[in-house]
Amino acid sequence: MPLHLSTAQPDFEQRFLDMLSMKREDAADVNEAVSAIIADVRERGDEALLDLTGRFDRLQLAPGGIAFSKAEIAAETAKVSPEDRAALALAAERIRAYHARQIPEDMEWTDPEGATLGWRWTPVSAAGLYVPGGQASYPSSVLMNAIPARVAGVERLVICVPTPDGIVNPLVLLAAELAGVDEIYRIGGAQAIAAMAYGTETIRPVDKITGPGNAYVAAAKRHVFGRVGIDMIAGPSEVLIIAEGEQNPEWLALDLLAQAEHDADAQSILVTPDDALARAVVAEVERILPTLPRAAVAGASWRDYGTVIVTRDLDEAAKLSDRVAPEHLELCVSDPEALSRKTRHAGAIFLGGWTPEAVGDYVSGPNHVLPTARSARFSSGLSVMDFLKRTTMARLTPEALGAIGPAAVRLAASEGLSAHGLSVAARIRALNRGGA
Amino acid sequence: MPLHLSTAQPDFEQRFLDMLSMKREDAADVNEAVSAIIADVRERGDEALLDLTGRFDRLQLAPGGIAFSKAEIAAETAKVSPEDRAALALAAERIRAYHARQIPEDMEWTDPEGATLGWRWTPVSAAGLYVPGGQASYPSSVLMNAIPARVAGVERLVICVPTPDGIVNPLVLLAAELAGVDEIYRIGGAQAIAAMAYGTETIRPVDKITGPGNAYVAAAKRHVFGRVGIDMIAGPSEVLIIAEGEQNPEWLALDLLAQAEHDADAQSILVTPDDALARAVVAEVERILPTLPRAAVAGASWRDYGTVIVTRDLDEAAKLSDRVAPEHLELCVSDPEALSRKTRHAGAIFLGGWTPEAVGDYVSGPNHVLPTARSARFSSGLSVMDFLKRTTMARLTPEALGAIGPAAVRLAASEGLSAHGLSVAARIRALNRGGA
Structure with missing residues (x-):
């Protein structure tokens, strides 16, 4: 009851x-096991991936078999019924249309002092998406993670999805195709996160990793955070x-x-x-x-x-x-x-x-990757913004530096940072002398 | 060289x-010490704060002395020279003007199928800002963290700043005043982070914690992440x-x-x-x-x-x-x-x-809290967005559900989630019968 x-x-x-x-949730403490797996992948690259996939997914891959080939993807996605294909295509199109509205605008303005200020948004260069295998292998999650990345302008989009005992979900591959994913690897667990964060002979590293996973995947994402960006831990x-x-x-x-x-x-x-x-x-x-x-x-x-x-x-x-x-x-x-x-x-x-x-x-x-466990108090669901970053811009005229620079010199002195103050003061002196 | x-x-x-x-950077492993401090603050509240402040800051506080009183703040900020005050006010005003432009817009539209979609931004209710004591106690960082929170509309803004040996930086208090901070506590280290995340008798918990700090503060922020939001680890x-x-x-x-x-x-x-x-x-x-x-x-x-x-x-x-x-x-x-x-x-x-x-x-x-150590590949500096979160909105008409619902039923079936499918199908049946 x-x-x-x-x-x-x-x-x-x-x-x-x-x-x-x-x-x-009882979070099993898998940190030690995950640290060892990550160290192994960093050390031995593809060879570690092959060993770990044999052990955890009961699947013997050859080095050339880590990636799905175009022919394999085509053969698998051909198995999808027209009705499922149409449903997935409708979902992809609606998710794309919603997320396209999230692209933020760059800004630039010049203030009365003569400072031109603003910011510019640029996409992450490469993103990796983790997709669980087996029961929790949801094609809808592929769309929800990959489409915002694509809409953001990410150039290289990678998926890792384990295929335990060699079992592939054709709908996951079709969802990846619909979303415009570039590379799909049949590896999973902490080893997949390590491969995407640090790279191996076959898999070039990415800059951001998103997607759900079990306790090993979550611990691995926490572990590589900082080396790469991650989304929330679900x-x-x-x-x-x-x-x-x-x-x-x-x-x-x-x-x-x-x-x-x-x-x-x-x-x-x-x-x-x-x-x-x-x-x-x-x-x-x-x-x-x-x-x-x-x-x-x-x-x-x-x-x-x-x-x-x-x-x-x-x-x-x-x-x-x-x-x-x-x-x-x-x-x-x-x-x-x-x-x-x-x-x-x-x-x-x-x-x-x-x-x-x-x-x-x-x-x-809208995205179905959303903040859980009361974290909506301070965080948002997955969006195009997760695959963009903002660079702030400032350009001062000599006059603008003359107007606001003295305050910077004053504050630098109060914080004991003399070279900060000198770097501004040297320019103001030149300005007062009439040039650089 | x-x-x-x-x-x-x-x-x-x-x-x-x-x-x-x-x-x-040689990150000292302070995890065990930090875990013990956090557990102590969760267990004993204010009493732990008093003991830990005595031990680490060589300062014996009474429970009523954890917070700076209005009179204490006024007495300290009166010590600031007019020149320093003017420089800080200029900085605050320029930071406020820049960040005011970052407030994102809510969106709402209705698509051809009859789905009204969009999102809404709302501020975090309460934010806590950590300010280091001693050498690295920078009033400019107070402005850079507190003003974006205030611009975002955060209702309650808290600062923790340690005062080792009782030494207070009047400029930090003045910066807090200029930024509109509501509460200032003279505690630091992992104990301050724990107090803001979990609350004590004196300090109500916050939803988001930002600001720089030493290895203890950084480890404590990692530790409470999930319970509250944090900014980047600098x-x-x-x-x-x-x-x-x-x-x-x-x-x-x-x-x-x-x-x-x-x-x-x-x-x-x-x-x-x-x-x-x-x-x-x-x-x-x-x-x-x-x-x-x-x-x-x-x-x-x-x-x-x-x-x-x-x-x-x-x-x-x-x-x-x-x-x-x-x-x-x-x-x-x-x-x-x-x-x-x-x-x-x-x-x-x-x-x-x-x-x-x-x-x-x-x-x-622009903000001076920026992504370090190559993380500009995937992250941005501090901004108003760090104190806002997005709630996505969807409202379907019966006709919209009739148009796109069948695809959801199909995909739910492919993912083995039957109650998902039934929840949509029951409504479509009613629609076909002419109502709820």
């Missing part, structure tokens, strides 16, 4: 805080649904279960001022749960982390949501725009009963 | 690669100057020394097609170096990491600069705009001989 709370309970605040601080996923009485309990139950079926660590939270709706939704969840192919996973998530909170009104619901800062926030209410303006902390908001979170996972257009 | 390279040398490529991979600083023959060797020498005086780990690189200029600048450095108050630091940096590279032409210089991806790039050439368009990877670019890097440290307006 999920946790039932009501803001009318005298001990609500403590029970809500306990819910907020529930630890949903934690267990969550949805919070705020619903009013007239909403369809079956739909809400399915939305809660869609979150729960991801992972036993996922969390589904329903917040409503309507006690009858809360009970109806819970009954629907219990009815549908046993019928799901992933009933075991969804059931564990619902039992351990499922939460229903009855509030006084929608305003109180919005306030609680902000304290959760959910990855996904569904507003199944009559005026979702108004309610959305009362919340500040959420990775993505789905407005109204006709926008189930699952369309956001695939086809609505 | 600095390293002298020329692209005409037959072994240039290897020597350049060696220079790129020079390790400039490494040793560097400047790369591309110069043509007609530039003033003394100015260039001072710019190289301004970088070198920061830290013995700092790196100053001159790249020029003009061998005579290279020799003249080196001679100027040697002449000025002994006259600097920080000659020992600057001399160590110049001796160990200073580098002069003579190239065939400016294009080759720009290509080498991109491989360094310097934190600071000075273009002391006749057409700096044209040359700037040939580079992609730099934290900040200073165009022309009248824009010494030191004005950027204080008064030009």
